[in-house]
Amino acid sequence: MQIEKSVRESAFEVKLKDRMTFSDHAPFRALLDDVVNARAKACVFDLSGLTAIDSAGLGMLAIALDMSKKRGWQMTIRSPRGQVKSLLELSKFDKLLTIEA
Amino acid sequence: MDAPGGLPASTLPDVEADDGIDRDVYDARILVVDDSPSESQLLRAYLRRAGYTNLAAASDGAEAWEAVCASPPDLVVTDLAMPRMDGIELCGRLRSDRMTSSIPVLVQTGFDTPSHRAAALRSGAAAVITKPVNAQELLALVRVHVERSRLIERLSEYKRRVAYEVDKARAMQESLLPTPDDLARFEAVYPVSLASYFRTSAGIGGDIWGIHALDASRLRIYCADFAGHGLSAALNTFRLHAFITGRSGLVDDAAAWLGQLNRFLCDVLPVGHFATMFCAVVDFSAGILQYAAAAAPSNLVLSAGTHAGFQPIDGTGFPLGVAAEALYQNNILPFGPGSTLFLYSDALVETPDPASAAFTSKKLREFLDARQSETRPAAIKAAVVEEFYSRCAAKPVDDLTIVVLTHASRQ
Numbered sequence: 001m002q003i004e005k006s007v008r009e010s011a012f013e014v015k016l017k018d019r020m021t022f023s024d025h026a027p028f029r030a031l032l033d034d035v036v037n038a039r040a041k042a043c044v045f046d047l048s049g050l051t052a053i054d055s056a057g058l059g060m061l062a063i064a065l066d067m068s069k070k071r072g073w074q075m076t077i078r079s080p081r082g083q084v085k086s087l088l089e090l091s092k093f094d095k096l097l098t099i100e101a
Numbered sequence: 102m103d104a105p106g107g108l109p110a111s112t113l114p115d116v117e118a119d120d121g122i123d124r125d126v127y128d129a130r131i132l133v134v135d136d137s138p139s140e141s142q143l144l145r146a147y148l149r150r151a152g153y154t155n156l157a158a159a160s161d162g163a164e165a166w167e168a169v170c171a172s173p174p175d176l177v178v179t180d181l182a183m184p185r186m187d188g189i190e191l192c193g194r195l196r197s198d199r200m201t202s203s204i205p206v207l208v209q210t211g212f213d214t215p216s217h218r219a220a221a222l223r224s225g226a227a228a229v230i231t232k233p234v235n236a237q238e239l240l241a242l243v244r245v246h247v248e249r250s251r252l253i254e255r256l257s258e259y260k261r262r263v264a265y266e267v268d269k270a271r272a273m274q275e276s277l278l279p280t281p282d283d284l285a286r287f288e289a290v291y292p293v294s295l296a297s298y299f300r301t302s303a304g305i306g307g308d309i310w311g312i313h314a315l316d317a318s319r320l321r322i323y324c325a326d327f328a329g330h331g332l333s334a335a336l337n338t339f340r341l342h343a344f345i346t347g348r349s350g351l352v353d354d355a356a357a358w359l360g361q362l363n364r365f366l367c368d369v370l371p372v373g374h375f376a377t378m379f380c381a382v383v384d385f386s387a388g389i390l391q392y393a394a395a396a397a398p399s400n401l402v403l404s405a406g407t408h409a410g411f412q413p414i415d416g417t418g419f420p421l422g423v424a425a426e427a428l429y430q431n432n433i434l435p436f437g438p439g440s441t442l443f444l445y446s447d448a449l450v451e452t453p454d455p456a457s458a459a460f461t462s463k464k465l466r467e468f469l470d471a472r473q474s475e476t477r478p479a480a481i482k483a484a485v486v487e488e489f490y491s492r493c494a495a496k497p498v499d500d501l502t503i504v505v506l507t508h509a510s511r512q
Contacts, residue, residue: 022329054451054499055326055328055329055375055377055447056328056329058328058375058420059328059329059373059374059375060373062372062373062375062423063372063373066372066373089417090396090416090417091377091396091417091418091419091420091423092396092417092418092419092427095419096419096423096424
């Protein structure tokens with residue numbers, strides 16, 4: 001998975017591209033640490049370029065959500081597509097996460 | 102220190118034992134092969150002076166080969182031009198035998214041309230030293246190759262140990278699952294026919310399924326898949342299994358049962374861990390199936406008498422272990438005699454990867470519908486498994502579980 005990060009004011013925008021799987025765990029955790037260390041108020045995960053996500057990827061989103069609640073930053077998911085969108089709906093993560101079309 | 106072999110001490114270069122090395126490197130057994138006794142003694146003197154004490158000598162390739170077979174060394178230093186068997190042939194022999202192929206060979210040659218060096222390296226030498234041998238160069242090469250060889254041995258040993266442990270764990274995990282005898286017992290008590298397939302991607306994995314007798318006419322069947330695969334997912338299956346089997350006070354109702362499991366897993370699992378699950382309570386007297394799902398794949402059901410073919414079962418629901426307050430819903434399907442339930446883990450529709458899988462849920466339905474005349478679960482399962490492996494060129498990266506349950510037709 002590719003991670004493209006940009007920061008404006010105190011908001012992170014992260015584009016996740018290609019496939020999010022178990023092997024992306026370490027870089028994703030490092031990204032979350034960056035968000036916390038920067039004391040960001042919000043982080044938007046743009047998933048428009050993410051083609052697939054597996055259960056480990058869902059687990060990473062759950063970790064991000066938990067961290068956002070504990071550390072006081074707003075987590076938003078933007079534009080999930082295809083299999084990613086279906087999986088978020090199947091697991092009702094669309095009810096747990098804030099999702100923008 | 103007196104020079105060995107009668108050579109005056111002043112002819113030996115000032116070579117000191119390097120204190121940066123792991124002490125056990127000096128225990129390395131080194132075989133020096135040279136048809137010139139004085140050369141052989143000199144090399145051994147360099148090595149001894151540097152701290153290597155476990156030295157052996159051979160005067161040609163044939164003697165060296167016998168010495169290697171008798172007691173494999175950690176490293177060989179050999180001349181090239183020797184009678185009976187030369188250095189190139191010795192290298193080739195060592196390389197071609199599985200027991201000796203990883204022993205590094207340092208070759209010394211008086212011919213310092215690229216083609217000679219290349220020939221020596223091609224025959225399997227780890228390094229080429231030009232004669233007259235420079236002691237520092239020799240010792241540096243010996244050190245590097247002995248350390249590398251030790252490292253490879255430690256890694257191989259570790260790998261063997263891990264493979265052994267994983268194999269034991271796999272056997273334990275298989276023992277959590279219903280055995281053919283267990284299934285036969287259910288077939289004796291209920292008007293049911295059962296077949297299952299279970300294969301992990303890495304020896305152990307996060308899939309688990311089970312079947313429980315609830316009363317004279319009802320059984321429960323479930324299929325769960327812990328996120329990720331390998332060791333951590335497998336450990337979670339043991340936890341879940343212990344909770345399910347050890348706990349009294351678990352209800353029969355499918356949705357409420359999932360709720361109980363969910364609260365337990367929310368309590369014990371770290372964030373990011375969860376299980377997807379499907380649970381069905383089959384009532385043979387009433388001819389119905391009650392199910393609840395937690396983000397399960399679209400399992401398939403063929404309700405006898407509806408003439409509609411296999412239908413997908415919506416698996417939408419919160420995975421277990423994510424949200425403690427999650428509520429699950431019951432749904433009822435007709436499941437009279439002749440009906441079939443086909444359960445599977447998502448490896449079936451996500452291999453080689455979710456966006457371009459060998460089987461989609463739609464293709465799976467079409468495959469099963471085309472074979473409706475085959476009603477025996479064992480045959481249905483075998484057909485799907487065979488088709489799956491023939492469509493997947495690569496090995497599955499996830500654990501694959503398939504369970505087929507048929508409500509036996511009235512005879």
